[in-house]
Amino acid sequence: MEAKLAFAKESPPLSIISAAKIAGVSLTIDPSLASGAAPTLHLSSGDFIHGINTILRYIARVASVSNFYGQDAIQASHVDQWLEYAPVILSGSVFEPACSFLDGYLASRTFLVSYSLTIADVAVWSNIAGTGQRWESLRRSKKYQNLVRWFNSISLEYASTLDEVISAYVGKRGIGKSPAPSLKEKVHDLKENTSGPEVDLPGAKVGEVCVRFAPEPSGYLHIGHAKAGLLNKYFAERYKGRLIVRFDDTNPSKESNEFVENVLKDIETLGIKYDVVTYTSDYFPKLMEMAENLIKEGKAYVDDTPKEQMRKERMDGVESKCRNNTVQENLALWREMVNGTERGMQCCVRGKLDMQDPNKSLRDPVYYRCNTDPHHRVGSKYKVYPTYDFACPFVDAFEGVTHALRSSEYHDRNAQYYRILQDMGLRRVEIYEFSRLNMVYTLLSKRKLLWFVQNKKVDDWTDPRFPTVQGIVRRGLKIEALIQFILEQGASKNLNLMEWDKLWTINKKIIDPVCARHTAVLTDQRVLLTLTNGPKEPFIKILPRHKKYEGAGKKATTFTNRIWLEYADASVISTGQEVTLMDWGNAIIKEIKTENGIITQLIGELHLEGSVKSTKLKLTWLPDIEDLVSLSLVEFDYLINKKKLEEDEDFIDNLNPCTRRETSALGDPNMRNLKQGEIIQLERKTYYRCDVPFIRPSKPIVLFAIPDGRQQSAAS
Incomplete structure (x- = not known):
């Protein structure tokens, strides 16, 4: 929908302009009205709408953003109340009292109405930002921490949209910026484009970008996955593009529906909004057809070399004895593989690339291998499955992905990715690298995390000692802190080993102003x-x-x-x-x-x-x-006792012998009312998250200690 917004030049309606951009309403700006005149929206139909709040309500009703006017009539009424209140913020002496009121109101809320962004948030945000330096002074004073948290979260969420509005109508000195640098400011090697705004992704065009977040459903999401997911979210929003969540489910031995369900749960927890969920398994027939075509074209062959020997030959640049088999011989063995016969189970399909290339990933990588384990989605229909290296470029190209974000650990395999696309005859997909998020005393390999679960070293994937999203949330981390921490790292390609203390310090600043105090x-x-x-x-x-x-x-x-x-x-x-x-x-x-x-x-x-x-x-x-309640205070430590393991070190040799300690305590009777997940501070002790609330006098309330960024653990 297109419309023309007319207003007086000296009083641009920031709330309308910001809301229209977020809602996907295209506006032509006409600052030609007489001084003091109310804004007017001229629609292409010839109708017009007069007045700020009337226009905002119209935009909310036609917005492409879900629930922009609330989910029901009651929430819509609450939105209306905030729209009436928003202009008060601009009126002189009322500004600081209004900030004080908002700070208290937002103490236990993420948004003004319900649990998602509405036009009420945009209107109030715009009016605060419109006060310019006056708000900046208050924001830097840290006087209203809840209000600042809310303001910054919206600034980060819609950075490109809101920065553009504020720069144009308030000034270029970043009214809407967070105290922590936004991801836009942190992106590595931004390129200059004289004909338009800065371009973060090579060849990216607004409205044409498609990215994908492609976790394997072989475990729960951890903090490293969270970084990848949030970066994809950022670029999709920055370029008004699409975000695909794709499950890379090509290994039935490791994957399950439990992992799929919990990955989707974690994505929702992180606030990552996507356009569609797909599965690599959706493309199994097409992938098999592509593999067979490559065999017929002489670009792939079937190899029965034993695994260890094949690995050694690839390292030494030695060609397989099967490399020069005829197409007919290869197709015959391929059919054996597809049928899962004893002969077929001895084979794999390899790409015929370059066994002498210094980049070992190009030395005839494996494309297909046999596996008789049932698949969590398609059962026992297939006996052969593509490797990630083969499936990923194919599905990226097929789904219309323009930019594939990958951590820099895959750098040596980028050439392989492009070569496979070329052999398949598919269009180029640009790879954009960012550094993997590595944390001290932390394992992020799902294979190693699974070992802890299977050997009962932890309760499950949600254990508070785990770096999974659910684990760190269960320990007491607020998602706002995790998002701020990750966005501060940006899309840099520099490898870094991050301290947990920094993350927990951010978390403390969020929970301390609002969490209740109790005594034990x-x-x-x-x-x-x-x-x-x-x-x-x-x-x-x-x-x-x-x-x-x-x-x-x-x-x-x-x-x-x-x-x-x-x-x-x-x-x-x-x-x-x-x-x-x-x-x-x-x-x-x-x-x-x-x-x-x-x-x-x-x-x-x-x-x-x-x-x-x-x-x-x-x-x-x-x-x-007699009314005192029984408490179990639980403290956790790192699972390993070495800050960073070298490649040749076995994590099992570096296990921390004591990672959980429970202490019995008595608490004040009010703690009977604690809810699961509630965060409190025990006076003169530390912060705690309630994991098990009061059930009966004989069963203690279980409180998990939350690190505050200052405590020294046994490991450190």
Whole structure:
């Protein structure tokens, strides 16, 4: 749909222009209206729509973006409320109070309405960005962290679209940019194009780019796959192109429907929107036909050389004895392979490329091999399956992929990819390389991760010690942190070994402003403090779960004359010392009872008129009541004890002997209400994610410790 937007030159309607670009509505800009006139949208039908919010509602209704006006009438009403509110942000003295309100509102939300982007987000974002330097000053002050997180996430999601609008109508000094560089800024070796914008992909044209994210369904997605997926998402959006999710399911021995389902779940978790899901197995008939054609053309042959001997001959550049078989001999053996006969099982199909090429990937690679294991989608229909090296270029070309993003570990096989396309007579697909994401003390090989699962070294693929998307989320990582971390790396080709601490530091900045605070003491390391002038009868106060964030809710705290302290705290207290009991006041320790050098009890009295500023010890405590809940605090360590394994090192020789430690604790009664997945901070301890919520008194709540980027592990 095309339309003309007329407005006064001095007051461009950023929200309309931004929304139209995101919604796929083509606008001709006409800044010719008189000063103070409201914008008007002239449609090709001759109709016109007058006023900012009326135009925004129209755009939302015709948008190509799903649920841009909400999913139902109630959400649409909420969107309308935000559209009415958005202009308030621009009005002088109201701007900062509006930011404060938005910050609180967004504390536990990713978007303003529901769980996806609506035109309400675009309108509010545009009005904030339109204040220019005023917003930039507030953003840099880190005063409104939730608002900044929301603002930056939209900036990154629609970087090219919004940057273009802001640069054109506000100024070129990046109003919409994240404090962390956007992926556009990080892309390696950007090329200049004098006739248009910067081109990140070779030969890329807006509206014509097609990329694909092609995981093998032989495991769950891990952090390395996440980088590949997010880069494909970025380029598809940058060039207004297509993104195909393709399952490279060519090895039935390793693949399963469980992996397919969980990969799709992980893709959704990462927020990767795609156009279609395909499978390499969809093309098995065409791939077999192509292999047979190459045999007939003398570009491939069937080889029965034993695997180890074949590997050695390829390394030494020695031609196989089968290389010069006749086409008829090759076709006969090919039929044996297709039928899965005993003779056929001894053979494979190899491309006839160049056995003397210095690049060993060109030394007659294997195209097809036999496998009688049933396939998770097609059962036992086939006895032969293509290799990744053969199937990938064929399916890329057939599906219309213009740019194949591959990590630089495949660099030596790029020449093979292009040569196979050439022999097949298919169009060229441009390869774009980026560096593989390597993490310290971490294995990213699915074969090695499977070993841990099969040998019960971990619970399953979602184990918090695993680098899988589900594993790190279960440990307490927010997806926003993972996305920010990966986009900061950009599409650089430089190999790097990344520290987990950086990722967990980003995560802490996201969870700390909003997660509730609770109190716990270790079950076997606690000491009773009796307050001689404490309340004779217990009483309850309602306190905030987070002193600086109202959205965290309230908690009920019981005050009694008998309270539990951590033994570690009790051990550093001396008789006569004044201490502060957090959320209560001061107390003076009058007596310390010991038995065999072990502190058994403390006697003290409240001194609530005392100054909390004058005490050195600020102590967490729990009341001695029956309602305390049992906790299991779980800490994790790396699965291997070496920062980086060399190629000749066996990971089994470098296993960390202790990777999980559980500690029993008692927690305040409010923790009965924790939900699975909820993140909290235990005062003066660390952050935790609730893995198993309260079920019954005899079963402890299980809390997984979340690294904060500062803790030293046993491995390091």
